[in-house]
Amino acid sequence: MGVKERLEKGLIKVPGGTILIAKISDLMAWARKSSLWSLTFGLSCCAIEMMATAASRYDLDRFGMFFRATPRQADVMIVAGWVSVKMAPFIKRLYEQMPEPKYVIAMGGCASAGGPYRDSITIVKGVDQFVPVDVYVYGCPPRPENLILGILKLQERIREEHLAEKNGLPKPVREPIIIPETGATG
């Protein structure tokens, strides 16, 4: 197989050497998916699980992901918790301040659809009402494993998106990824 054909599949390593050969676009996609920096965004109790996911037991650093305190350095926004009407404009503004390409993970029932506060007049019925959501992680709150699964699925999507673009295929329709609730409460 020639180098050209092998390049179509992504990264190749020169045998016996320390050299990687790849297209710039492949490298970019690989780098993008492998260093998703997240915007620190704890809104309520889901934030506790998000912090646990980032802490040593589950260790989001394994996936090249850690939290930034500014939207200008963030690639993905994990909305962890309920969103009040008063908070929503600030979330929208933070989302607009993030550089493209940007992704949103709605963590938990509240960020996905309002959760138990759906009938409340002051709670927004899901963060997808005003920002596009890529991954919904169900649970109340979701286990750290579920959040990690959502992140891994998002990484796959980033990879696929790029490959489709490269091969001249139409860009896949961005149907939201749904991570069902599992574990002790699922």
Next chain:
Amino acid sequence: MKEAIENLLQHFGEAVTAWSQVSPDEVRFTICPDKWQEVAQYLRDDPQWQMDYPADLTVWDTGQEFGVYLRLWSSVYNHNVLVLTTLSRERPVIASLAQLYPGVNWHEREMYDMYGVIFDGHPNLKRILLPDDWEGFPFRKDYVAEPSGDPLRGPQPVN
């Protein structure tokens, strides 16, 4: 405590419309709203009362009646006092106690926020929990609202 109650009743006369002693160390006064600040100041400064701790200040709304009540506690005598007054639902204006008890500043803002009670003389009477552009006072019994359709805005009051 008996003497203190008698002195208070004598001092305010007609302004106290009803009172009852519910337990040896708790007494309730129903007063007319224009003496709200004077009664609170009297209870705070009179040596027989010395109600130095504002335990609670909130609104009650039964659908018909609408009013505010203040619960005070004295760290000297361990006495509790509940001061009630009724207000008109259409124009609920009452004197602010924020100068007497700085701790009730945010209570009064929340009461304004949720019930629309206007505190005369409050240093910074604006919404505290709800967004600044919120319409209506949602904790009132007669508050009826429908969704505005915009997720970034609150519901719109119907009446």
